[in-house]
Amino acid sequence: MTRSIVNVSSSTVSSWFSITFLQPPTLFSFASRALLRTLEQIVEAPPLAVASLDRSLTTVPICPGAPFGMFEFDDGVRASEQPPRATGRHSAASMKAGRRTPQSLREIALGTLAAEIEGCRACPRLVAWREQVARERRAAFAGQEYWGRPIAGFGDAAARIIVLGLAPAAHGANRTGRVFTGDRSGDFLFAALWRAGLANQPTSSSRDDGLRLRDCFVTAAVRCAPPANRPTPAERDRCLPFARRELELLDGLRVIVCLGGFAWDAALRLCDVRDRPRPRFAHAGELAVNAHITMLGCYHPSQQNTFTGRLTEPMIDAVLARARELAEPESRAATARANVAR
Ligand code: SF4
Numbered sequence: 001m002t003r004s005i006v007n008v009s010s011s012t013v014s015s016w017f018s019i020t021f022l023q024p025p026t027l028f029s030f031a032s033r034a035l036l037r038t039l040e041q042i043v044e045a046p047p048l049a050v051a052s053l054d055r056s057l058t059t060v061p062i063c064p065g066a067p068f069g070m071f072e073f074d075d076g077v078r079a080s081e082q083p084p085r086a087t088g089r090h091s092a093a094s095m096k097a098g099r100r101t102p103q104s105l106r107e108i109a110l111g112t113l114a115a116e117i118e119g120c121r122a123c124p125r126l127v128a129w130r131e132q133v134a135r136e137r138r139a140a141f142a143g144q145e146y147w148g149r150p151i152a153g154f155g156d157a158a159a160r161i162i163v164l165g166l167a168p169a170a171h172g173a174n175r176t177g178r179v180f181t182g183d184r185s186g187d188f189l190f191a192a193l194w195r196a197g198l199a200n201q202p203t204s205s206s207r208d209d210g211l212r213l214r215d216c217f218v219t220a221a222v223r224c225a226p227p228a229n230r231p232t233p234a235e236r237d238r239c240l241p242f243a244r245r246e247l248e249l250l251d252g253l254r255v256i257v258c259l260g261g262f263a264w265d266a267a268l269r270l271c272d273v274r275d276r277p278r279p280r281f282a283h284a285g286e287l288a289v290n291a292h293i294t295m296l297g298c299y300h301p302s303q304q305n306t307f308t309g310r311l312t313e314p315m316i317d318a319v320l321a322r323a324r325e326l327a328e329p330e331s332r333a334a335t336a337r338a339n340v341a342r
Contacts, residue, residue, distance in 0.1 A: 100251050100252060101249075101251055103157055103158050106157040106158070106249055106250070106251070107157045109249050110152075110153070110157055110246065110249055110250075113152070113242070113245055113246065113249065114152030114153070117150050117151075117152040117223055117242050118149050118150055118151075118152060119149075119150075120150050120223070120224075120242075122238055122239075123224060123235045123238055123239070125227075125232075125235070126222075126224035126225070126226055126231070126235055127224065129170075129224070129225060129226065129227050130148055130149070130150075130168075130170075130174050130224045130225045131148050133146065133148070133170045133171070133174055133225060134146035134147070134148025134174065134175075135148075137171075138171045141171060141175055144175060146174060146175045147173070147174055147175060147176060147177035148174060149177070150168075150223035150224050151168045151173045151174070151177065151178070151179050151220065151223050151224075152179075152219075152223070152242075153179060153217055153218060153219030153220075153243075153246045154178055154179050154213070154217070154218050154219070155213035155216050155217030155218050155219075156212075156213045156214055156215055156216055156217055157217075157249075157250070158215070158252055159213070159215055159216050159217035159250055159252065159253070160215055160252050160253060160254040160255065160327040161198065161215055161216045161217070161254065161255045161257065161323045161324070161327050162216075162217050162218075162219060162246075162247065162250065162253060162255070162256045162257065163189070163193075163216065163217070163218045163219070163257045163259065164219060164220065164221060164243070164256055164257065164258050164259065164263040164266065164267055165179065165180060165218070165219070165220040165221070165259045165260075165263055165300070166220060166221060166222065166229065166231075166259070166260060166262045166263055166300065167220050167221065167222035167223070167224065167225060167226050167229065167231055168220060168223065168224065168225045169182070169183045169185065169186075169225060169229070170225040171183065172185065172186060173186075173225070174224075174225040176205070176206050176207065177206075177207050178204060178206070178207050179218050179219060179220055180204065180218055181204040181205065181206065181207075182204075182205065182206075184303045184306070185300070185301045185302050185303065185306075186204055187203065187204075188301040188306050188311075188313075188316070189218070189259075189301045189316075190202060190203060190204040190211070191203070191313075192301075192313065192316045192317060192320055193213065193216060193218075193320065195313075195317055195320075196317065196320035196321065196323075196324060197214070197324070198213055198214055198215060198216040198320065198324075199211060199212070199213050199214070199216070200212045200213075200214070215324075215327065217246070217250055219243060219246055220243070220263075221236060221239065221240060221243055221262065221263055221266035222235060222236055222239045223239055223242060224239075236262075236266065240266060240269060240270065243266065243270055244270050247270060253292075253293060254292060254293060254294065254326060254327040255293070255294050255295075255296055255323045255326045255327050256270075256271075256289075256293065256294070256295045256296065257296045257298055257319060257320070257323050258281065258295055258296065258297050258298065259298055259299070259300045259301065260281070260298075260299060260300030260302075261281040262300075263300070264281035264295065264297055265278075265281070267295050268295075271289045271290075271293065271295065273287070273289060281297050282297050283297055283298060283299045283311075283315065283319075284296070284297060284298070284315075284318065284319055284322070285297040286322075286326075294326050296319060296322060296323055296326070297319075298311075298315075298316060298319040299311040299315070299316075301316065
């Protein structure tokens with residue numbers, strides 16, 4: 001891939017992403033297919049073809065039937081009071097290990113989605129709570145500017161392992177702006193990711209602390225801090241399409257580590273697992289969603305669990321070691337053979 005080719009068209013690509021992700025659900029699939037086709041052309045096109053491709057991007061309408069003036073064509077992302085959208089066509093369960101989107105394009109797409117998430121105001125109760133917490137602040141953080149907005153996922157766009165939590169903590173991620181950052185749960189989790197070789201440092205303190213994840217992406221089922229850490233089912237369902245879209249973009253996904261029963265249940269929904277009775281959460285429990293993706297249970301690293309010894313460092317280390325093992329294609333093939341032999 002020639003990076004300069006992508007750079008030449010970066011502003012147009014950014015606009016194209018904004019257009020794609022700001023569409024209503026009925027148009028999303030059409031636009032996303034067109035988007036991926038176009039981006040693949042950009043990556044693969046010889047340099048001379050890029051100029052004409054760039055012109056076509058700025059002039060061809062996305063959907064002939066779309067009413068004019070419906071979308072923003074600039075690079076800005078509007079704050080939205082509408083619920084986030086799912087594509088309705090794809091799910092983690094149906095994703096195949098086929099042709100993968102190039103890394104740089106995946107990063108652009110995730111960045112665009114993050115901007116959309118951070119502008120969401122679809123849940124009145126959660127918006128009021130996250131902003132009230134940000135205004136009033138805890139005494140220990142009185143001098144800090146709270147984030148007070150939804151939290152997007154964080155990590156490696158090439159990740160094969162996703163760590164899925166419940167929701168941001170009021171004085172943790174809702175303060176710092178990064179998932180699982182700024183509280184004891186995050187301290188425990190990121191130290192474990194570092195020990196597992198999935199992070200470049202054992203701490204996560206702020207959005208600009210230099211933390212990098214490798215082969216790992218951390219996200220949550222619900223993106224706004226809920227009162228008493230309890231989102232309602234309606235709030236969960238309204239927010240889950242954001243996680244679904246992250247999973248769709250992370251097309252190398254192999255393992256979903258679910259931190260607690262709420263995340264496990266959310267992952268079942270994201271993966272369209274409709275088994276009855278529903279597979280139950282268990283620490284270190286595994287569920288092969290399809291030939292490519294496995295769900296893995298882990299107790300949530302809340303203080304309630306880590307202070308009482310319900311979740312210890314060796315326990316989470318073992319889960320992450322298993323996640324790394326499952327992420328390797330050879331390991332998955334061996335597991336499948338073992339299952340067949342049983
Ligand atoms: Fe939007 Fe999700 Fe926050 Fe609700 S919880 S306001 S859907 S980001």
